[in-house]
Amino acid sequence: MSKLSRDKVVTVLGEVPPDKLGVTLTHEHLFHSLRQREIFLKILFTPDYKNPRPWLWDAPIDITKVDMIRRDPFCNMDNLSVLNPELVTKEVLYFKMAGGGTICDVTPGGGDNPFGLKMVSSASGVNVIAGCGYYLQPFHPPNVAKSNVEELAEGMIRDLTEEMVKGTGIRAGIIGELGISSKMHPDEKKVLHAAATAHKETGAPIMLHQGPPSGLEAISILLQDGVKPDRIIAGHCDATGPDLDYIREIADRGVYVEFDTWGFEIYLPQLHFSWPNDRDRIICLAELIKLGYVKQILVSHDYGSKVQLRSYGGWGYSYFLEYVVPRMLSDERIGRSGKIRTAINKGDIQTILMENPKRVLPWH
């Protein structure tokens, strides 16, 4: 491992000391390409699914369509493509103006526009940390099935220590998000073993796209391979319901639990899947804090479409800071029966937004 990287955070513009991170969103996707979009559609639209609004499929986004697209982000092709660095810079600046300092883009391979990540970070002054490795198996490039663990690990180590795309000089700073399907695919397991090797070689943290039950299995594999629990981030913990028992089971192993879909309150008809709402997230988070897990919590929005951006009527990257934080600090009312304190104080919020990223993101 390069001595230069010890206890440093690796951003797309180079290494920075942990103190320079500031308020950090640990799970976003700044750019999206046609390739990603087509695979998503393959997963989501099974042959028996009937699109209720076929006319919306190819229509360009405008304000009259935003409500429908917000409720079903995958019903419109234009929504799933974000490739313009000027647009992304403007959106990232809203986060900076609200007090933000760092964003992790955990699309493996440096997002769909690695050079764009560099442009956005230079233009906005916000640190951007890029991910490497492989998402869910349907997204794997053909080389994953053909490669063995050592070859996959070599590729990740190259992305972390040299560069992700030849000639750009851009290094990955985190391994992930590594996709774990609800029934783990053997190639996803192979990627996990490779990630453990790459971690031990570099010290870079590992982030999982996971849920019950296979998420716990994935964590066990990493721990058995010698990864320390406090180097692992379990993504999408809030998308489980949030299921406090499952989240506690992860946290009890010493792993970071990430609430990373703030502002997502949708129902996907094709998957029969509902995301929770922010109130559920706050109540669960308050419970976790009460139980003593505040030092293991991370937050983000996991944006991956146009209508989540302010330029297209969405909440934008400043949403957590501008809307969720004040709501966490205020009383939450339950029905007509009275008030409950969410029991989240300013110190807890500072721990979640600044101290925890500062501990988990540096390589060691």
Ligand SMILES: [Zn+2]
């Ligand atoms: Zn994600």
